[in-house]
Amino acid sequence: MPYERKGKCVYKKYSNDKSSKKPVGCSDTVAKAKKYIQALYASELNESLPNTISPEEQAKIKEFMKAFMKDKQTWVDKYGLEQANLVMYKTAVKKAKEKMKKTKKTMDESKTNLLKELIKDALKNPKKADLNKDGKLSSYEKKRGKAIEKAMMKEEVGELNVYGYQTRHFDICPGATALFKRILDGEFGELNNKLVNKLAQLHDILFIIEKNTIEKGEEEGFDVEYNLKQAKKIEAVIYRLVKQLGLPMNEFGYVQGHIDKIKSYLPMNEDLDLGHQDNEPHMLKADLYRIGKYAMELYKMINQFDKMEGEVDFPHWWQAKIIKAKSMLVSAKHYLDFELKEPQIDTMIKDLDSEEDMID
Numbered sequence: 001m002p003y004e005r006k007g008k009c010v011y012k013k014y015s016n017d018k019s020s021k022k023p024v025g026c027s028d029t030v031a032k033a034k035k036y037i038q039a040l041y042a043s044e045l046n047e048s049l050p051n052t053i054s055p056e057e058q059a060k061i062k063e064f065m066k067a068f069m070k071d072k073q074t075w076v077d078k079y080g081l082e083q084a085n086l087v088m089y090k091t092a093v094k095k096a097k098e099k100m101k102k103t104k105k106t107m108d109e110s111k112t113n114l115l116k117e118l119i120k121d122a123l124k125n126p127k128k129a130d131l132n133k134d135g136k137l138s139s140y141e142k143k144r145g146k147a148i149e150k151a152m153m154k155e156e157v158g159e160l161n162v163y164g165y166q167t168r169h170f171d172i173c174p175g176a177t178a179l180f181k182r183i184l185d186g187e188f189g190e191l192n193n194k195l196v197n198k199l200a201q202l203h204d205i206l207f208i209i210e211k212n213t214i215e216k217g218e219e220e221g222f223d224v225e226y227n228l229k230q231a232k233k234i235e236a237v238i239y240r241l242v243k244q245l246g247l248p249m250n251e252f253g254y255v256q257g258h259i260d261k262i263k264s265y266l267p268m269n270e271d272l273d274l275g276h277q278d279n280e281p282h283m284l285k286a287d288l289y290r291i292g293k294y295a296m297e298l299y300k301m302i303n304q305f306d307k308m309e310g311e312v313d314f315p316h317w318w319q320a321k322i323i324k325a326k327s328m329l330v331s332a333k334h335y336l337d338f339e340l341k342e343p344q345i346d347t348m349i350k351d352l353d354s355e356e357d358m359i360d
Contacts, residue, residue, distance in 0.1 A: 008033045026311050035316040060096035162200035163193040169207035175254035191245050199241045206234045210258050217265030224265045231262050
């Protein structure tokens with residue numbers, strides 16, 4: 001909400017350039033009135049901005065603000081001297097958020113594409129039969145490669161043909177091999193072949209992610225966390241198909257073991273759930289108790305001023321402390337809300353829509 005100062009009083013300013021009849025507040029001096037309007041804008045800024053701004057976003061905000069300051073007079077002409085800085089900063093935050101979101105999306109797409117290529121490479125002919133090493137397969141080379149592949153599959157331990165899909169990575173999970181044999185033998189009754197086929201493919205993808213992590217997980221710069229997130233998405237779809245097929249969920253207990261194996265390659269100081277903990281819960285609870293206690297005492301102290309006649313003017317620096325404390329607590333609460341939120345299976349499945357094309 002824009003404000004306008006007239007002498008010692010501050011008024012609301014509407015979109016039609018008219019001011020409110022009654023002032024928002026008045027001060028003893030013009031100087032105090034200027035500080036009061038600054039406090040109002042500071043409060044509005046805290047209310048309208050995101051609760052968290054990352055260091056990367058902060059750097060981008062500075063870049064945008066630097067560019068805006070070169071043309072500050074245009075902002076002042078459009079929004080007024082006292083509101084120009086607020087609008088510039090809000091615009092800079094918005095643009096920085098959009099820029100970082102776009103950058104993150106590009107990076108995620110790049111990682112996803114790399115994973116897709118890894119999966120595709122593993123699911124196609126393991127011996128490409130490229131005899132002349134020219135990077136292309138002639139008709140003869142393709143036929144020869146398929147013959148080699150077929151011969152190899154007969155010798156591979158633990159691999160199965162699940163309704164037309166030939167598994168390639170079940171060798172790391174005897175439990176999965178044994179279970180799918182029982183499924184193929186009809187122990188669980190007549191099932192949807194297409195869903196069982198897809199279930200086997202999802203297992204292969206989970207297993208190749210695990211193999212990839214085991215192979216490269218200890219290399220510097222390797223993104224284990226990304227592999228873990230992808231594996232958890234696959235896990236969610238596996239459990240959804242298991243439920244759809246009506247299979248006993250406890251038969252698939254081995255899936256969690258593979259997730260744990262991937263997770264074991266995370267750096268020792270990395271905690272995906274709640275981040276690095278700087279304090280013990282009981283100590284934090286003591287701090288929160290004191291914050292609540294002082295907040296109530298302050299509330300009671302300020303409450304008495306509501307009943308007093310005349311304007312009560314708190315120092316700008318004092319108001320800023322209250323506003324900042326509120327902002328920090330809200331930010332801390334929202335962070336913990338997000339971290340403790342149960343995984344949304346439907347959201348994960350939606351994210352996998354584009355990825356499932358590779359296994360159709």
